[in-house]
Each structure stands twice: as structure tokens, then as C-alpha cells.
Amino acid sequence: MTQTMKDMMLDMGKAAKAAAYSLANVSTEQKNMALLAAARSLRADKATILAANKKDMTSAKERGLDGAMLDRLLLDDQRIEGIAASLVAIAELPDPVGDVMAQWDRPNGLNISRVRVPLGVIGIIYESRPNVTSDAGALCLKSGNAAILRGGSESAKSSRAIHACLTQGLAEAGLSADCIQLIPTQDRSAVGELLGLAGYVDIIVPRGGKSLIERVQNDSRVPVMAHLDGVCHVYVDKDADLEKALAITLNAKMRRTGVCGAAETLLIDEAALNSHLPAIIDALKISGCELRGDKKIIPLDESIIPANGEDWDTEYLEAILSLKTVDGVDGAIQHIARHGSHHTDCIITENTETAEKFLCEVDSAIVMHNSSTQFADGGEFGMGAEIGISTGKIHARGPVGLEQLTSYKYQVRGNGQTRP
Amino acid sequence: MTQTMKDMMLDMGKAAKAAAYSLANVSTEQKNMALLAAARSLRADKATILAANKKDMTSAKERGLDGAMLDRLLLDDQRIEGIAASLVAIAELPDPVGDVMAQWDRPNGLNISRVRVPLGVIGIIYESRPNVTSDAGALCLKSGNAAILRGGSESAKSSRAIHACLTQGLAEAGLSADCIQLIPTQDRSAVGELLGLAGYVDIIVPRGGKSLIERVQNDSRVPVMAHLDGVCHVYVDKDADLEKALAITLNAKMRRTGVCGAAETLLIDEAALNSHLPAIIDALKISGCELRGDKKIIPLDESIIPANGEDWDTEYLEAILSLKTVDGVDGAIQHIARHGSHHTDCIITENTETAEKFLCEVDSAIVMHNSSTQFADGGEFGMGAEIGISTGKIHARGPVGLEQLTSYKYQVRGNGQTRP
Numbered sequence: 001m002t003q004t005m006k007d008m009m010l011d012m013g014k015a016a017k018a019a020a021y022s023l024a025n026v027s028t029e030q031k032n033m034a035l036l037a038a039a040r041s042l043r044a045d046k047a048t049i050l051a052a053n054k055k056d057m058t059s060a061k062e063r064g065l066d067g068a069m070l071d072r073l074l075l076d077d078q079r080i081e082g083i084a085a086s087l088v089a090i091a092e093l094p095d096p097v098g099d100v101m102a103q104w105d106r107p108n109g110l111n112i113s114r115v116r117v118p119l120g121v122i123g124i125i126y127e128s129r130p131n132v133t134s135d136a137g138a139l140c141l142k143s144g145n146a147a148i149l150r151g152g153s154e155s156a157k158s159s160r161a162i163h164a165c166l167t168q169g170l171a172e173a174g175l176s177a178d179c180i181q182l183i184p185t186q187d188r189s190a191v192g193e194l195l196g197l198a199g200y201v202d203i204i205v206p207r208g209g210k211s212l213i214e215r216v217q218n219d220s221r222v223p224v225m226a227h228l229d230g231v232c233h234v235y236v237d238k239d240a241d242l243e244k245a246l247a248i249t250l251n252a253k254m255r256r257t258g259v260c261g262a263a264e265t266l267l268i269d270e271a272a273l274n275s276h277l278p279a280i281i282d283a284l285k286i287s288g289c290e291l292r293g294d295k296k297i298i299p300l301d302e303s304i305i306p307a308n309g310e311d312w313d314t315e316y317l318e319a320i321l322s323l324k325t326v327d328g329v330d331g332a333i334q335h336i337a338r339h340g341s342h343h344t345d346c347i348i349t350e351n352t353e354t355a356e357k358f359l360c361e362v363d364s365a366i367v368m369h370n371s372s373t374q375f376a377d378g379g380e381f382g383m384g385a386e387i388g389i390s391t392g393k394i395h396a397r398g399p400v401g402l403e404q405l406t407s408y409k410y411q412v413r414g415n416g417q418t419r420p
Numbered sequence: 421m422t423q424t425m426k427d428m429m430l431d432m433g434k435a436a437k438a439a440a441y442s443l444a445n446v447s448t449e450q451k452n453m454a455l456l457a458a459a460r461s462l463r464a465d466k467a468t469i470l471a472a473n474k475k476d477m478t479s480a481k482e483r484g485l486d487g488a489m490l491d492r493l494l495l496d497d498q499r500i501e502g503i504a505a506s507l508v509a510i511a512e513l514p515d516p517v518g519d520v521m522a523q524w525d526r527p528n529g530l531n532i533s534r535v536r537v538p539l540g541v542i543g544i545i546y547e548s549r550p551n552v553t554s555d556a557g558a559l560c561l562k563s564g565n566a567a568i569l570r571g572g573s574e575s576a577k578s579s580r581a582i583h584a585c586l587t588q589g590l591a592e593a594g595l596s597a598d599c600i601q602l603i604p605t606q607d608r609s610a611v612g613e614l615l616g617l618a619g620y621v622d623i624i625v626p627r628g629g630k631s632l633i634e635r636v637q638n639d640s641r642v643p644v645m646a647h648l649d650g651v652c653h654v655y656v657d658k659d660a661d662l663e664k665a666l667a668i669t670l671n672a673k674m675r676r677t678g679v680c681g682a683a684e685t686l687l688i689d690e691a692a693l694n695s696h697l698p699a700i701i702d703a704l705k706i707s708g709c710e711l712r713g714d715k716k717i718i719p720l721d722e723s724i725i726p727a728n729g730e731d732w733d734t735e736y737l738e739a740i741l742s743l744k745t746v747d748g749v750d751g752a753i754q755h756i757a758r759h760g761s762h763h764t765d766c767i768i769t770e771n772t773e774t775a776e777k778f779l780c781e782v783d784s785a786i787v788m789h790n791s792s793t794q795f796a797d798g799g800e801f802g803m804g805a806e807i808g809i810s811t812g813k814i815h816a817r818g819p820v821g822l823e824q825l826t827s828y829k830y831q832v833r834g835n836g837q838t839r840p
Contacts, residue, residue, distance in 0.1 A: 021757065025781055106802055110791055117783070119813050202813055223643050223814045244836040251838035337441065359831045361445055363537070371530055371834025380839065381830070382526055393539050393622055393827035394643045395815040407813035410801070411779045414791025416664040418671035419800065 005185075009193035012148055012181055013200030016121040019178035020146035024118050028095040030173050035138055038169025039087035042134070045165055046080050052161035053130065060154050065128075068258070072128045073155055083134045083162065086385060087169075090138045093384040096403045097144045111413040116406045118144030120202035123194050124387070125150045125216060127208035130158035136205070137166050137180040139387050143405040146179050148201065150194060152208070153186040160184075195220040205400070207388050210315075225400055227365075227391040229315050229341035230260030232373045235332040235358065236280070237349035238271035244370055245276055245348045246283050251372040252346065254287045258317045260389060261344050261366075261376030265312060265322045267332045270296070273325060284321060293323040312339040329354045333361045340364060342391040344376040365391050365398040425605075429613035432568055432601055433620030436541040439598035440566035444538050448515040450593050455558055458589025459507035462554070465585055466500050472581035473550065480574050485548075488678070492548045493575055503554045503582065506805065507589075510558045513804040516823045517564045531833040536826045538564030540622040543614050544807070545570045545636060547628035550578035556625070557586050557600040559807050563825040566599050568621065570614060572628070573606040580604075615640040625820070627808050630735075645820055647785075647811040649735050649761035650680030652793045655752040655778065656700070657769035658691035664790055665696055665768045666703050671792040672766065674707045678737045680809060681764050681786075681796030685732060685742045687752045690716070693745060704741060713743040732759040749774045753781045760784060762811040764796040785811050785818040 023031075042049070053075040060073055096116050103113040122145045126132040133151055140147035151159035163182040170179055183190050195204060198221040206216040206226050213228050234252050236245045252263035268277050273296060281301050284291060292307040293300070304323070311322040312335070326332045329347065336345050346368035347358040355369040366376050378386025378399030386399040396404035443451075462469070473495040480493055516536050523533040542565045546552040553571055560567035571579035583602040590599055603610050615624060618641040626636040626646050633648050654672050656665045672683035688697050693716060701721050704711060712727040713720070724743070731742040732755070746752045749767065756765050766788035767778040775789040786796050798806025798819030806819040816824035 021783065024783065104802065106800070110795065112801055117813075241836070247836060247838050255839055355833075359833075363441065363444065364829065366830045366832060368832040369834060371832055371837040372839050374839040375530065375832065375837070380526070381532055382524065393537075397827050398830045407817050409784065410786045410818050412786060412788040412791055412795065413775075413779075414789060416661070416667060417791040417795070418667050419675055419792050419794040 005187060005189050006193055009190060009197060010200070012183065013121070013197040015178040016146040016148050016181060017200050019176045020118065020120045022176065023141075023144050023146055023179055024097070026144065026175065030175065031095065031142055031144070032091040034141060034169045034173035034175050035087050035091040036169070037172035038134070038138070038166045039084040041165035041168040042080060042084040042087070042162065045161070046077065049080055049158065049161040049165075050075060050077075052157040056155055056157045065154065069128055069154070073130065073158070075130060075158060079131070083131045086131070086135055087138050090142050090385055093142060093402060095142065096406050101408060108417050109415060110417055113411045114408050115411055116403070117409050119405055119407050121146045121148065121200060122405065123148045123150070123197070123201045123204040123222065125191060125194070125204065125206045125208070125212065127152040127212060128154045130155040130162055132207060133159040133162045133182065134166065135385060136207075136387055137163070139385055139402060139405065141179055143402045145405055146181075148181050148183065148194065150183045150191060156186055192219065195222060198222050203395070205387055223394065225388065225390040225392065225396055227260060227341070227343055227389050230262070230343040231265065231313065231315050231339060231341040232261055232263050232343055232376070233265050233267055233332070233336050233340060233345040234263045234373065235267040235326070235329070235345070235347045236269060236272055236276050237329060237347060237351065237354055238269040238275070239351040239354060240272060240276060240348040241350050242276055242279060246280055248346065248348055248370065248372050249280050250283050250287060252374055253284065253289055253321050254319065255372070255374050257319050259374065261373045262317065263321065263346075263373050264315050265324060265339070267324050267326045267335055268297070269328055269332070270325050271328070273297070273300070277323075288319055290320040291323055292320065294325055296325040297323045315341070329358055333358065336362050336364070343389065344368065344373045346371065346373050365389065425607060425609050426613055429610060429617060430620070432603065433541070433617040435598040436566040436568050436601060437620050439596045440538065440540045442596065443561075443564050443566055443599055444517070446564065446595065450595065451515070451562055451564070452511040454561060454589040454593035454595050455507045455511040456589070457592035458554070458558070458586045459504040461585035461588040462500060462504040462507070462582065465581070466497065469500055469578065469581040470495060470497075472577040476575055476577045483574075485574065489548055489574070493550065493578070495550060495578060499551070503551045506551070506555055507558050510562050510805055513562065513822060515562065516826050521828060528837050529835060530837055533831045534828050535831055536823070537829050539825055539827050541566045541568065541620060542825065543568045543570070543617070543621045543624040543642065545611060545614070545624065545626045545628070545632065547572040547632060548574045550575040550582055552627060553579040553582045553602065554586060555805060556627075556807055557583070559805055559822060559825065561599055563822045565825055566601075568601050568603065568614060570603045570611060576606055612639065615642060618642050623815070625807055643814065645808065645810040645812065645816055647680060647761070647763055647809050650682070650763040651685065651733065651735050651759060651761040652681060652683045652763055652796070653685050653687055653752070653756050653760060653765040654683045654793065655687040655746070655749070655765070655767045656689060656692055656696050657749060657767060657771065657774055658689040658695070659771040659774060660692060660696060660768040661770050662696055662699060666700055668766065668768055668790065668792050669700050670703050670707060672794055673704065673709060673741050674739065675792070675794050677739050679794065681793045682737065683741065683766075683793050684735050685744060685759070687744050687746045687755055688717070689748055689752070690745050691748070693717070693720070697743075708739055710740040711743055712740065714745055716745040717743045735761070749778055753778065756782050756784070763809065764788065764793045766791065766793050785809065
């Protein structure tokens with residue numbers, strides 16, 4: 001049985017590699033044709049997809065999944081339309097493949113250009129959101145990469161129905177079905193095999209909860225692009241504009257509490273404890289946020305719960321915010337160095353020098369000045385759709401969009417040059 | 421004992437991480453000061469280094485190392501001067517850290533810039549060449565990265581003497597000695613521990629023979645930048661200019677046979693078998709190259725040895741060339757797809773369309789038209805010194821110079837923006 005799974009995954013890896021090799025030189029038009037045909041197929045097959053999703057929902061309820069998970073799993077007319085619209089949007093994005101990133105001449109007359117090429121084969125491991133099947137598959141295709149998708153067991157039937165539409169799109173464009181493969185079994189050992197396919201799979205992108213990311217990062221023999229945590233900070237400096245501090249803190253924490261760019265800790269300059277913090281506390285309280293503060297903050301409001309050591313390292317993903325007093329921007333930078341997750345951190349100040357220090361010294365994928373951490377998103381950055389956010393420093397950092405799913409090659413054009 | 425090694429390597433990893441954190445914001449001037457002081461120290465301590473090298477050479481001879489290895493190990497006045505000159509040259513290269521790679525405004529007024537930052541901690545594992553201690557340490561320092569160096573046992577004393585000069589340079593510039601650490605033991609288990617330091621070491625660069633690279637790629641928990649093989653091809657098309665074909669083939673194979681960019685296989689268009697190949701064979705024979713050909717080529721010259729299946733996958737690194745007949749550019753592309761190592765491959769033709777097809781479809785780090793594969797080198801590309809060549813597609817491909825030792829962060833500057 002294990003041997004069978006190994007063989008099956010190896011076959012998928014080989015098929016993906018062969019598909020990737022052809023796909024690298026497919027025209028933008030042909031890739032877009034596949035995406036648009038897949039969108040048409042999704043719209044036409046709504047009933048089939050909804051029926052599959054209903055079965056997934058029934059099993060999920062029987063297994064007692066909570067409301068948030070059920071909501072992530074649920075598809076309806078509007079959501080399917082949204083998935084189809086995303087395919088169209090991805091077709092409209094510029095194709096990064098073939099872009100000349102740089103070009104120069106050498107004194108000996110050699111012309112060198114660095115040209116974008118696809119990475120090859122991308123493995124995507126995700127949980128309950130069935131739309132990832134389509135979004136991730138489409139981003140890989142548009143960037144010229146073959147995809148091997150592994151969806152969560154809860155959404156297996158929905159994902160299969162959506163995948164069938166992608167396959168239909170590929171067929172209509174004359175592309176191999178191996179360009180976007182969905183692992184056809186829910187056997188957990190398939191993930192282990194996928195993570196071991198070094199030489200066939202070029203990169204793994206896990207999307208989901210912390211335990212999934214942790215497992216993938218620990219077990220993978222293939223490089224991984226991901227973020228484990230999003231313990232994002234907002235630092236309110238003594239030179240902060242109070243209105244901006246109020247608006248940004250509230251937005252960074254409460255706009256959506258479940259996204260990775262949501263703020264989890266508010267760092268307050270000790271010199272701003274009395275000038276700024278009381279109004280911020282009031283605003284957060286009114287919005288329904290639970291506050292956990294350090295010793296200097298507790299006296300400011302009776303509703304504040306004492307924070308313990310764990311709070312500084314916790315990604316709540318809920319309407320909870322920890323509040324910590326720090327000694328100016330240096331204290332904020334030190335706290336983030338110790339407790340941050342290299343995701344997104346923001347300073348609020350009117351002092352440009354202080355802001356630049358923060359932007360330089362905080363070692364995170366995204367560092368911000370006077371703006372909400374919830375902008376941590378490829379779409380908000382103008383990159384189009386993203387497949388995720390990476391907090392690692394290798395290959396791509398921050399939002400992972402089409403460009404980040406590429407590598408490059410050097411094309412050297414000569415006229416008979418030999419090396420002395 | 422194993423526990424002690426684990427602890428020692430963990431301590432080195434932690435020290436490197438702390439050093440990298442400070443180094444990320446050190447000025448170019450201060451880094452250059454350290455490099456120039458190290459160069460002075462190398463020149464001043466020549467006698468000490470030569471004495472250490474003499475001991476390494478004596479042990480190496482006792483252990484029966486061959487002539488090529490002894491030559492790689494040997495230092496003399498001129499070679500030490502060369503190492504010092506490299507340090508000065510690296511000081512003169514532009515500092516990539518802080519470069520704004522791209523910058524744009526969003527409709528909501530957010531200004532986003534993508535800024536180069538160091539990778540963090542780089543582990544370098546190398547063999548007998550003691551100059552790598554200095555070159556690799558200096559490239560890491562200049563790009564703002566902390567280095568953990570692991571030299572070969574044969575060159576241990578030489579490396580230690582050179583490392584002492586780097587440490588002296590760091591001290592004179594007021595930088596921590598932890599910026600460039602040399603593993604102080606030759607115990608092989610240290611390498612295993614280094615490869616397991618994910619979370620402390622950001623990338624591993626192995627430099628040396630195939631068995632070293634293979635071990636590192638198989639065992640590392642940290643991403644690896646390297647090339648395993650350099651099975652480079654020259655394809656002579658029917659539309660090749662004969663003079664160029666002669667000069668380039670000879671140079672690509674024979675200029676230096678031991679470098680990774682040396683050609684190992686000549687692919688000849690079947691339509692050029694009689695028009696081009698005989699003259700090329702003559703030139704290679706005269707230069708002392710052994711030729712191994714396929715069935716169609718053997719009749720052309722009595723000196724040609726029949727190639728067997730293994731020849732197409734062999735990196736000789738010697739004056740041996742395999743010769744294979746292919747069916748035009750498509751045959752060449754197919755052969756390279758099957759037998760190439762994604763390193764450097766060249767087409768010789770006067771037909772631009774054929775050349776462009778080759779440059780697009782051959783999936784190698786460096787693809788060339790009418791120029792010698794021996795240009796596969798960071799210096800020849802105008803990138804300054806290189807730490808190696810990567811054939812992987814993740815992070816960096818081709819020559820790995822200062823820029824390729826960096827990552828980036830996004831700096832977002834706002835004026836109170838919140839996300840709707």
C-alpha cells in the first residue's frame with residue numbers, strides 16, 4: 001500500500017515535470033485561453049459543484065466542524081461566480097514569463113540578459129477553502145508552472161468538481177491535463193510523499209493553519225514558501241498623530257481579526273502612555289476588543305487583563321490585542337526582534353527619522369509607516385492575486401504573486417567570443 | 421561527545437544570527453574597512469600563513485593526495501597576494517544592501533518600495549582551496565551576511581591562519597568576530613550539525629567535488645545553492661560559421677578542462693556532419709583531446725573511441741569530449757533536456773531564428789549563442805566575484821554574486837491609510 005502511494009506520487013511528479021517542460025514555452029494566449037475556458041466551465045457547471053459541496057458540508061457537519069470552518073468550506077452561487085471571476089482576473093494579469101529583467105553588454109561584446117522563466121513544478125497543500133484549488137492552479141498555470149494540488153479532506157468533493165473545470169479549460173486550450181493535477185486520494189501519506197519529491201517538485205506552498213505549515217516546514221525535502229505566524233505589531237510612537245494612531249490601530253486589529261496581517265500586539269512608547277493610549281483603549285473597547293496589558297498599562301483601564309509572557313508570542317486571530325510598553329523606537333525594534341514573526345509591522349509617528357529607523361531595522365517581510373498592517377496582501381500591493389505570503393528570506397519574501405513563482409535564466413548572445 | 425558537537429554548532433548558529441542582525445544595518449564604509457584591514461593583515465602575516473600552509477602540505481603529501489589536490493592546497497607569496505587583492509576588489513564592489521529594486525505608488529497614496537536586505541546567515545562548506553576562506557567570508561560580509569565557514573581537513577591550518585586575518589579586519593572595523601566564524605574542528609559530524617541548523621542558518625553553499633555537493637543536497641535541512649554537475653554542451657548547427665565553431669568548441673573544451681563551465685559533449689547537427697565536423701575533430705585532436713563518438717561519427721576519424729551510454733551523462737573535467745549526432749536544433753534541445761545538468765549550454769549558428777529557439781527552450785541557468793561556455797563565471801558576467809554557480813531555480817540561478825546573497829523587504833509609507 002505504501003509502495004503504491006509512493007509510485008502514484010512519483011508518477012504524478014514525473015507527469016508534472018514533463019508538463020512543466022512543455023508549459024515553459026507555451027504562449028500567454030494559450031494559457032489565457034485555458035483560464036477563460038475554465039471560468040466558463042465553472043459557470044456552466046455550477047449545479048454539479050454545488051451538489052459536490054453539499055456532500056462536503058454534510059460530512060463536515062457530521063464530523064462536528066465549527067462555524068468558521070464550515071463557512072470557509074461553503075460554496076454558493078455567488079462564491080462560485082467569484083472563483084470564475086478570479087480566473088478571468090488572472091488571465092488579465094501580465095504574463096511574467098519571458099520578461100527581460102536586466103540586460104547589459106560586456107566589453108568583449110557579449111550581450112547578457114536575465115530573462116524570467118517558470119520555476120517548474122509547484123506543490124500546493126491547503127485545507128478547507130475549495131477556491132484555493134482554482135486560484136492556486138490558475139496562478140501556477142499563468143506563470144508557466146505545473147501544479148500538484150492537495151486539498152483538505154473536508155473539501156475533497158468540492159475541489160474535485162472545481163478541478164474538473166480546470167481540466168476542461170486545459171483541454172479546450174490544447175494543454176495537457178498534467179499541467180494542473182489534483183491528488184486523487186485523501187490518504188495522509190500522499191502529503192509525505194509529495195514533500196519528498198525533490199527533483200520533481202521545485203517548491204511547496206502550504207496554505208492553512210499553523211499545524212499544517214509546521215508539518216510541511218519540518219518534513220519537506222523540497223523548499224517551502226510560507227508563513228508560520230503573523231504576530232504583527234503596531235508601534236505607537238510619542239510623536240504619533242493621535243487620529244492616525246486611533247484609525248490605524250482599530251483597522252489593523254479589528255477590520256478582520258482572522259487574517260495573517262491583523263495586528264496582535266500594540267507597542268506603546270512609554271512617553272505616549274498618557275497622551276495616546278487612553279483614547280486608543282477606549283476605541284478598542286467600544287469595538288469589542290479584549291485587551292491584555294503589561295503592568296504599566298493595567299492601571300489605565302479596569303477592563304484590561306494582565307498579559308502573561310505567552311501573550312507576546314501569540315497570534316490570536318481573534319478580537320484580542322496585547323498591549324506592551326516599550327522604551328521608544330529602540331524598545332519597539334527590540335521587542336519585535338524577539339517576538340515578531342517577520343511578517344508585517346508598523347510604526348505610527350510623525351517623526352520621519354524615527355520612522356526610517358523602524359523601516360530599516362525591523363527585519364520583517366513588510367514594514368510600514370502610518371498605515372494599517374491589514375494592507376499586507378498581494379492585491380493591495382498591486383501585484384494581482386497572490387498564492388500566499390512568505391516570511392522566509394529565500395527566493396521570495398512578502399506576497400507571492402506571479403513574479404514570485406518564477407526563476408530566471410541568462411541568455412548570452414555572442415559573435416564568436418572565446419575566453420582568453 | 422555528539423551532544424557537545426550539537427551544542428557547539430548551535431552556539432555558533434546563535435552567535436551568527438545575532439551578528440547577522442547587527443550586520444544588516446552596518447554601513448558600507450564599515451564593512452569595507454573590515455575587508456581592507458583584513459587584506460593588510462593577510463599581507464603582513466604572510467610568513468605565518470605560509471608556515472601553516474607548509475604543515476598542511478606535509479600532511480597532505482603523507483596522506484598521498486594527488487598532484488591536482490596538492491596544487492589547489494598550495495599557497496605561495498603570489499597566491500596570498502592574490503587573496504589579499506580579492507579582498508580589496510570585493511571592498512570596491514557596490515554594496516547591494518539598501519538598493520531600491522522597485523518603487524511604486526498605489527491609488528490610495530501608499531508608497532511601496534522593495535529594498536534589498538541581507539539573507540542572514542550563510543554556511544559555506546568547501547574542500548581544499550584555502551582561498552575560499554577569505555573569498556567566501558568577504559562576499560558574505562560585504563552583502564551584510566554572517567558566515568559560518570567549514571573548510572576541508574587538508575587545508576585546516578591554512579584556513580585558520582587566513583581566518584585569523586579576517587577576524588583581525590573585523591576587529592579593526594569594530595565588528596563582531598561572529599560575523600565570520602570558522603568551525604574550529606575537523607570532526608565530520610560538525611557538517612551534519614551545520615546542515616541541521618534550520619532557523620539559524622538561512623542558506624548553505626557547498627563548494628567542491630560531486631560527493632560533497634551530493635551529501636549536502638541530500639542531508640541539508642537548510643536550503644542549498646549549488647551545482648552538482650556541469651555537463652555543458654556545445655551544439656554545432658548546420659548553419660554554423662565554421663571558424664566560430666572551431667574556435668568556440670576548442671575554447672569551451674580545452675581552455676581549462678577542470679572548470680564547471682567546460683564543455684563535455686559536442687552535439688553536431690546531422691546536416692553538418694561532413695561540412696563542419698572533420699575540421700573540428702582535427703583541431704581537437706591537435707590540441708590533445710580524446711574524442712568519444714557515436715556510430716555516425718566514428719567513421720570520420722580512426723582515433724575516435726566509441727562512446728557508451730554513460731558518456732552522455734559524464735562530466736569528464738579532463739581533455740575528453742563526447743560527440744553526438746542530433747537531428748537539428750530540436751534534437752539538440754531534446755538531448756540536453758535528457759542529459760544536461762541545467763548549467764551552461766551553447767548553440768553555434770548564423771541562423772538567428774534557430775538560435776532564439778535554443779535560447780528559449782533549453783532549460784539551463786546559462787544559455788549561449790556563438791560564445792564559449794567557459795564564460796560561465798560571475799566575473800565574466802560583470803557581477804564581480806562569485807561564491808559559486810547555482811543550477812537550481814530557487815532564489816538564485818547561475819553565478820551567485822553579492823546580489824544573489826540578498827533577500828528583500830517591502831517598505832510601505834503611508835499617511836494614515838486604513839484598509840476599507
